[in-house]
Amino acid sequence: MQCGRVDLKSALYDTTQLKRSPSWLDKDCSQFGPPLFQSESGSRVPLSSILPQVQVEAVLWGLGTAIGELPPYFISRAARLSGREVDAMEELDSDDRGIMAAQLNQIKRWFLSHAQYLNFLTILVLASTVFIISVCNNQLLDWIENEFIRVLSHVPGLSSALPGVIANLHAMKDKYLKAPHPVSPNVKVSILSDSFSSNDSHRAAAKRATHVLADLAKNEEVVNVIVEGGAIPALVMHLQAPPLDPNDSFHNPLPFEHEVEKGSAFALGLLAVKPEHQQFIVDNGALKHLVNLLKRHNSGLTSRAVNSLIRRAADAITNLAHENSSIKTRVRMEGGIPPLVDLLQVADTKVQRAAAGALRTLAFKNDENKNEIVECNALPTLILMLRSEDAAVHYEAVGVIGNLVHSSPNIKKEVLLAGALQPVIGLLSSCCSESQREAALLLGQFAATDSDCKVSIHFTVLTIPL
Missing domain, CATH: 1.25.10.10 (Leucine-rich Repeat Variant)
Incomplete structure (x- = not known):
């Protein structure tokens, strides 16, 4: 609360949301007016004024945390009912060489034996917003820092070097907390x-x-x-x-x-x-x-x-x-x-998708490009791609074919002779709605001006197994 105010939010839930930053984040303190809370050391906002401003965020945060703890709770409960906590204690009783290993096992054993006695009130206090803000509050941290400095100043030999060390630590903190300059x-x-x-x-x-x-x-x-x-x-x-x-x-x-x-x-x-x-x-x-x-x-x-x-x-x-x-x-x-x-x-x-996407763009309303794509024998591969299990692949393939046959009756005949009709009709039942739409548009082009194509489409639909 560097501005000495708590009325910075423009809405009840004015906080970071995905790619959107809160409205107050990049504003200067002068835009909000003079500080409402003053002390001898500058602008200080009491904890009792901070808590009401974050209650909505705290409640939502708490709900999300509680929901996230449900899966491990049920896993732990199932393990306890099956007697697995005994197995865990037996693992800690195994012979581990080394003093550090023995100390760690002793700490784990104490925690496992006492964790079940932690009641709801204890967990609530440890997870509560008051506790978190109290621990992370800037004023509390500043007070701890000042007391720590005061104690160290009485140590012989440190009193003269302490101011320089503190100045360097503050400079490092400002350096890493400062927003990076935009890259030119x-x-x-x-x-x-x-x-x-x-x-x-x-x-x-x-x-x-x-x-x-x-x-x-x-x-x-x-x-x-x-x-x-x-x-x-x-x-x-x-x-x-x-x-x-x-x-x-x-x-x-x-x-x-x-x-x-x-x-x-x-x-x-x-x-x-x-x-x-x-x-x-x-x-x-x-x-x-x-x-x-x-x-x-x-x-x-x-x-x-x-x-x-x-x-x-x-x-x-x-x-x-x-x-x-x-x-x-x-x-x-x-x-x-x-x-x-x-x-x-x-x-x-x-790579297939990228190449097909480029050919799709190049073939759109460009007859010379269409002819060269067909002359390069692209049709057999495109028709194979229509049967691909990758939705993005057959979507690009049907798009290329659609642009090739658009206003090009000769290419349309070549596409039909190459066997494109049945896989295109098969795309009507694709899980990809965009491929379905492209296939329907392509079938419309096939049947638009050629009665033989209409008969072929009708016959192919009848022969597709249901």
Whole structure:
């Protein structure tokens, strides 16, 4: 209660709730008015005034604690009824070598033998809000500190050194309790610009910088600040591996291989959520590097780090091409569609989903992209994905097929000839409501303009076992 007041709350339950902070947390004391409680040592609020302000929180906290104690209570009760507490005492009577082990067993034995005599009143006092606030109250702790200092000041030799020690302890407390300063994106951009090398320390610094920028980019209010600070060229530069050290004759692995590139792709994907930054990212050459990252799977590397990198690269392409027809065309011209189709066959379902999501975006209202996806023989794999047990996989697959056949009668025929009709109808009974909706829309496209498709749908529905 540094402000010397208790009327800070704007509502009865004005406290921390998930991601929302209380209204009074970041306000200055001057906004509430002069302190109502004063003492010789400054603003001090008595305990009797604090308790009414926290009674709602205390009751809810107590209810949650009580409910949480029910499972261990029933377990303990069942153990007592079955005689298991005797077994526990016998375990403590076992021969343990060492003085410390014997002392610990003695303490445990005393607690087990006396715990059953702790009555309700004792537990209530120990768990009560009054007890907790009394123990944790700042005024009580300050009083204990002052008394402790007073006693130590009478010890010979300590009286002269005590003030310096106390000042250092207070400085440490203020340092760790002080709110951290917000991280400046410009500092991290500068680190990225100066650390494009295979040096261990440079790679570690670049990895940390990309992670910080990605975390900052999750807040849309900060995205423009990050872009204006020059983050995009620096991040694009780190989408590729730096030149190897010419003095490294042993060809050691690149430090944090794939990690820096993954962080850069993730950060760029978050920045691309804002349409006004999509073209700027592409103009800085990001697409070429992102497509090359997709091809790292072809080098025979199948580690978790590689799969995570590929997934971030595919997600970045998805965000860049979202509702941007020119960038969709640029992705095709940079050769991005063939590796995305190849990634549909990867065993990692997360990579499959990311690749399918990118193809779904690229196929939307872009005939050239649709044709290339089909020419890359994506249909057989997409139809297999329709039968996947992973709801996210068959949701993305049916979405890709839906965008491929939209306003494309020739592709629609190829999809039907490839055997997509029965698995699409099967998705109508999927546990995923979004897949059900996508399947229904796709069936509507199949039957919209072709009477033969209507007959095929009717015949397939009749042949599906109930």
